[in-house]
Structures are given as structure tokens and as C-alpha cells.
Amino acid sequence: MDDPARVTVEADGDAARETVYDTEGEVEAGGATFRFSVGGASDDGDDAGETAGNDDGNPDVDEDGTGGDPLFVASLSEVPTDSTIRRTAMWPDDRRGVGFILRRDAETDEVFAWRNSCPHKPEVPLDPGRGARVDGGEIVCHEHGARFECGDGLCTWGPCVGEELDPVGVEVRDGDVYLDDERFASVRPR
Known part of the structure; x- marks a missing residue:
């Protein structure tokens, strides 16, 4: 990521706020876990990265037009x-x-x-x-x-x-x- 992002997770009255400097990770609060992967990269092999896309709903092309190609x-x-x-x-x-x-x-x-x-x-x-x-x-x-x-x-x-x-x-x-x-x-x- 070019600039850090502020992530807030709220669950069961608990809140966690973190500044994120990486393209993937997780934040936990009140028993809830928010996992993220910017650019569709996924280490766990599931299809979560395939459903992420740009605002027009097209899962095959990222906002930068790269199609999410990790290379x-x-x-x-x-x-x-x-x-x-x-x-x-x-x-x-x-x-x-x-x-x-x-x-x-x-x-x-x-x-x-x-x-x-x-x-x-x-x-x-x-x-x-x-x-x-x-x-x-x-x-x-x-x-x-x-x-x-x-x-x-x-x-x-x-x-x-x-x-x-x-x-x-x-x-x-x-x-x-x-x-x-x-x-x-x-x-x-x-």
C-alpha cells in the first residue's frame, strides 16, 4: 500500500482500531475477525479474492485495470x-x-x-x-x-x-x- 489505512472493527460492543501498512492481514474485536487482502491476493486458497472487484461489480478487472495479476x-x-x-x-x-x-x-x-x-x-x-x-x-x-x-x-x-x-x-x-x-x-x- 502506498499509504497506511486506518481499519476499525466493532463487534459485541468491543472495537479495535489499527493502522495497516501491509496489503493483507487481520484485525480482531469482540470475537469477530476482519481479514483483508488488497488486490485480490489470498494465501488460504479459497475463492475470496475472486469475488472482489471494482465498483462496477466486474470481478475480473481491478480499478487499476490489471485484472488483479499479482505480477x-x-x-x-x-x-x-x-x-x-x-x-x-x-x-x-x-x-x-x-x-x-x-x-x-x-x-x-x-x-x-x-x-x-x-x-x-x-x-x-x-x-x-x-x-x-x-x-x-x-x-x-x-x-x-x-x-x-x-x-x-x-x-x-x-x-x-x-x-x-x-x-x-x-x-x-x-x-x-x-x-x-x-x-x-x-x-x-x-
Whole structure:
């Protein structure tokens, strides 16, 4: 979820209020449990995600037009050529995710994606939330100026010269970008 949501559950005179930062979970109050899954993802294998749809009652298409495809990353037009966008790839057996960034080549429309992490200091994101700086076609680490080629993520200057960014597999189909990396099961906005 881009922004946290406030969830309130009231049952039998009891109320529980929580701020939710994830795309799925549960809130309990007075013996009642509210389970939610944003985007139709469901871990329990039942058909609950199939009945959720947009306001027009169509269960096959979400409001963003993706059909609820858990591998949808972004429309091609959303991926910048002069900066990056952030997303989170989710592990299949866990609720943890890995932040990654995407950038589009202006000439070919090819999209490249890497973990949002500098090899020099892995705790430092290349895109801290406003888009990574791109200079001369290279992504520049905001903390110490390391420069990375767009294609293979090779560091050409800085404290990690010769190292590469960890790639995340994506593919472009019909004007949209999809996750194509066997390590991950789904994508969420950030």
C-alpha cells in the first residue's frame, strides 16, 4: 500500500482500531475477525479474492485495470527514463518483501529493474522515495555518488567500482511491466 489505512472493527460492543501498512492481514474485536487482502491476493486458497472487484461489480478487472495479476508492476508509461520508481517484490513463503527500482531506456523502451540497494552500503536505498538521480544515463547513489550503468547495473565510479546491482527480472507485455523473477510471488506498489 502506498499509504497506511486506518481499519476499525466493532463487534459485541468491543472495537479495535489499527493502522495497516501491509496489503493483507487481520484485525480482531469482540470475537469477530476482519481479514483483508488488497488486490485480490489470498494465501488460504479459497475463492475470496475472486469475488472482489471494482465498483462496477466486474470481478475480473481491478480499478487499476490489471485484472488483479499479482505480477503486474506498472504500466510502461509510469516507468521514468530520467529517474526511477519503487516497488516491492514479495517472497512466496513470507510476508516480507524486497524493495526494487525500475528505469526505462528512452530509446528502446526496455525496462531494467534492480534491488533498491547500493552494493557499497546495502542499507542505503538508491531511490529514497522521490526517484533516484540519473545523470548521463547512469543511476547515481545519493549518499556517496557511486554511478551504475542502466543495463547491467555495473558500478563505473565510486567505492564499489566493478560491482553490480542485484537485478530483478521484469518483462514488458502489451504496454505493461510484469515481474519475471522466480524468486518472488507478487508485487506491491512500495
